[in-house]
Amino acid sequence: MFKAMRQPTLQTMGLGNVSDIFRRGALPADAGELVDRVFGKSNERGSLVISGSNGIVGAGKTMQLGSRLQPFGVRMVGLDFPGTSDGIGRQYPGLVQAFGREGADRIMGNIVRLTYDGRSLPAELNALKPRFLLEAIPEILEIKKAHYRIFREAFPGIEIRSVTSGFPSSELGVGIAHPAFPHEINKVWEIVESEPSAITQLFWALGLIPLTVSDHWSFVLDVLFCGVTLAGLRVHRASNMPFWKVDKLTRKLLGPNPFRAHDAIGSKGADFLTWSCLHHLSQKYGELFRPTPELEERKETGQAWYPPDHFRPLVDWVLSAEEQDEFRVRILGPMFQMTSLMLHEQRGHYAHLNAIGELCAQFRRGILCMMRDLGPAAVIGTVEAYHLLHPEAAKQSWHPDALAKMDTPDWQQLYVNAEHDGEVGVVTISRESYSWDVDRELNRALDWLKRERIGKVIVTGDFHISTQMVGADTSDFFSALGDVEDGLSITTGWPATARRLNDEFAVSVGFVAGKRCLGGMLELLAHCHHVVAVEDARFGWPEVTLPVVPGMEGCHWPFRKAGRDHWPKLLQMLLTGDSVKARDAVGWLIDYAGPLEEALRIAWKVAAGGDHALPRRALDAGALDRVPQDVSGMPAADGPAAEAARKAIVDCVRDSCRAPLSEALAIQAKHAAGFLTTTACREGRVGAEFARTMTA
């Protein structure tokens, strides 16, 4: 029996669910097998051709895929016109930084670079046995189609994917693998295909994040990113507000700064792509998407959106309350309307739609998450207010009925899902950082498991959208910088959720499959009865470097579960931010570290009650005495802020450890919330981020 709050996102790729991964003790797909399926067995291994390989997308993806496929002996072929500037060579310093000189040379040495005239393919290509073409050539439909034709004629059966950001698969006649900027490192690909393919599964197995979306004009990322750009353009057009200020206020409201992003990507190419997406969207969906004359002009000229340095802005735009409200409506109104359209068209899993904004378009919180917070009435009110300002947009592509699903688990569980097999529950977190949204969803997931009478639970990443656990979302601390009550609501609320893992389940297992588990996420999982991790995962509390004081009981809970001998190590981690490898943390911070499949099996055994021989470390609920107050030989703090943070952490450790468990939560909450209001914190990274983002 399998039951889930909502569909696990792995299912969208034909990869089952997370419970199965633990039950089987293995991932649902193996990169080696999938390489064989896509590129042929090792003795007949074919190659991956990236056409347009000197462009921003092509070169970035040549690096990203090349570094992952080189160990499997898959040759990379970079194909472009003669005379194009060397986009691949420019990637070399970045490769060296990531893989070292030897690794970078190996990856570059695996790339064959060919030129062609656009009409016929180079003869050398035959020997390289192309099996998969990733097309990254200009956004001109007929050119793309002709390109596929010559490849299919030369290499029948070749798999083709287009990186297009606008044309649907039905127009192109090939599948879509639409990547996100920055192309070297962003792992997200929007995938359009009728059935999950081996290519998509291979991408997943290589550690990338394929997100399936429907086959419509422009995909989710471009509706969101081009959409927010267009909303900004309309603000500019209506109010004369300069683009830099539109950016600042948009960043404050949503997260992205679309005009700076266009300039950073390269305004000429980016402007054309944005125009192209909006142009095609407007042809299908009407005025909501109509590009403004400013964009029409820039797609021709490539003129930057920001002024040159010698004309850095002089006159600020300090908005009245009325102007602020209009700005909000002009940005959020169209974004909500566009999202209603995407929901109406069922463009993807709700978690996908939400995550794409966060992972690819700089949204601080996904668009569905924002809409959920407001509720359907306020969302409809915002769109209707927008229609008063832009009546043409009301005529088409507005689907308020799509908001009716807001109360369903699909929409309510964007970041946290829960599954169970009748015995063991698996809670998956698909967000890398802990936030109020994650906290609320986690509580709902735990409530659901309780209602389902599930007493054993594994808490883990989702093996898909989240590839690591990096700690708390510090943007949730912004309001706490000036209001200790806001801080207290975090430092009492979040650990109260974490304690449920210890208090309300017979067995709870925290599982770490990614590269790291830090800060608030570590504090969360530390509340589980057991923590199981892959051996190379790193654990740490980098809070002191921000600086903040750990506020989810990191200052006393781990001490209560570790032997006295290990307390100096815990204190050192807290005071330096240094991390420790999983295999070195067994017995005092975590309970097991091993290869992935072994770790999966152990986690399942522990949760399901199998024979695992993993003792549960006791939690000392009394007052701890003689907890160290300093660490010998520790390097000096990096400046007065870090020194203040160290002192605050030591105070928090001392006071919360020497209290009984029943009182410790409130004590650590007071310390952590209090520190958020200090000068040291406000002048640190959280304060700087707040100033940069929220004081437009």
Place this chain on the structure above:
Amino acid sequence: MKKAPQMFPDARIPYGTWGSSYFPAWQTSALAEVNIGQFAGESMARILGLRKVPKSELEYLVIGSTIPWHWKFWTAPLVASCMGHRLPGYHVEQACATGLQAVLLGGAEVQSGSKDVVGVLTFDRTSDSPVGVFPERRAHQRTMAIADVWDNFGFDPATGRAMITAAGITSRKYKVDRREVDEVAYLRHLRYFEAKESGFLARVLVPLDVLNVAGRPLGRVDDDLGVRRLTLGALRAQRELDTCVTGGTQTHASDGMATLLVTSREKARALSPRPEVDIQFVGKAEVRTQPSLMPEAPAFAVQELLKRTGLAMDDMAVVKNHNPFAANDVIFTKITGYDWRKMNNTGCPLVWGHPQGPTLTRVLIEALEEATDLGGGYVLIFGCAAGDVGIAALFKVS
């Protein structure tokens, strides 16, 4: 309202689409540290935004300034770029007449039929004015350097005399009474503060926030800094610098910008928040009087304008002028018989300073606003300009 000819029958000034910065005295505000052309362009975008006029409506830009600013070679197109809108246009300069002349040229542009919406933007920064270095082969120094503002005020190359000397000479010619000049200055200050306290000035002046190069706040320009409440006693006590000229009865250097639109009739109705208000160009006159008698020149220009239009001073609803010296207003009364007490009801450049380029634009904006409050009527604007010039223009608000 008596009928009069129209100078530009197809041109209008759309009510309420205008605005001016405050005019802080030189070296007292963040404006001392800006490229004033850039500041003016960005400020115009902000002001038009506040007035709900998309800058995309603009088709042409006439800019006016008198003090060289960095990159002024690029004139109106550059300022338009700073506004964020690529427009053609040109630069006009006529000392203190610039602000009025630019508006009139905007009207001519519309009347010519070539454009329907012309932006007029005037500005100047007297603070830290540039120093020009000129090869002068016939001078014994061979090369001469002059500070643009102060060296020009102090020396009319055509006469060899300073502006202030001209004020003294003209005051002596008309036997102006120092006490009356002090009364003018006192009343003008009184009216200014009344207009400020009533909220009138806040309707035409826009607070502007200036950023430094790092994007951090450098200062808010939200006051005519340097304007003080004066008592008659204090004015009387001031030392005379020349006949009838004291520190209190002459203007001061300041920085600022002012902007308005000139459009076709149809566009004025479309862009104005009060389309029922119709503002027309009636006429203009300009004269040059005898050397070093600049303060009398505006009165002659007004007389010529009235003669040409068939109107009389009593037909005027609002009369305002650029008066660098309080003596100008007394001399105007002596020549025309029009009581100076009936003019400048909301203040004037004598009070709030003299940034040159935008001075008469702000005067005009205040006058049009005042005339609208009064329910319409003729608006007479005039002033003096370097070279013993007087300029006058008439507008009709209905």
